[in-house]
Amino acid sequence: MDLSQLQDALASKSYDEVAGICDELMLQIASMGVSFQEEWPYTIHLIGHLYDSDLNSARFLWKSIPSGIKESRPDLVAAWKIGQCLWNRDYAGVYAAIRGFDWNPEAHGLVAAFQEKYTERVFQLLVSAYSTISVADAAQFLGMSEDDVTNYALQHGWTFDSGSRMLTVTKPKIVTEQKLDPSKLQRLTEYVFQLEH
Structure with a gap:
């Protein structure tokens, strides 16, 4: 079984390709009728689907794994x-599941990248859902200590009120560029010309 393409993706930190490569392989x-279940990198495959936020594929993969392999x-x-916590929207549980296991070197990079991506995604959810949030709640959502979450929020432009221990969310400024379509400008010029003559 040649897993070199998967190993290359892991080595180059192309984590968004991992699940697709595993599915294809x-x-x-x-299709060749070869037995591969014992050697298959199920953990990498499963985390690859979690990294892609594809919980349905992760669940399908989990159900297809023989129970003997799951137990061993x-x-x-x-x-x-981790997948169960994601499915149940147990934000703190996701972080506890990540930290609660000593990942092997092959999976460690993928798990760390997943955690970083997940933290960014949850942070963006907080930005869109809250105008203010307590430090304790933000720490719970982001799986950080209260000091770490305060620093993280401040780095992203939020403000902190030490008296109330509340973070004020700074919404990103939406920059819209107005593009001038030359054909519209031409039609406007012709219209003004018609009005003047």
């Missing part, structure tokens, strides 16, 4: 715990 190998691979069970 799995189909190719299965604690890293796979740990990866699925």
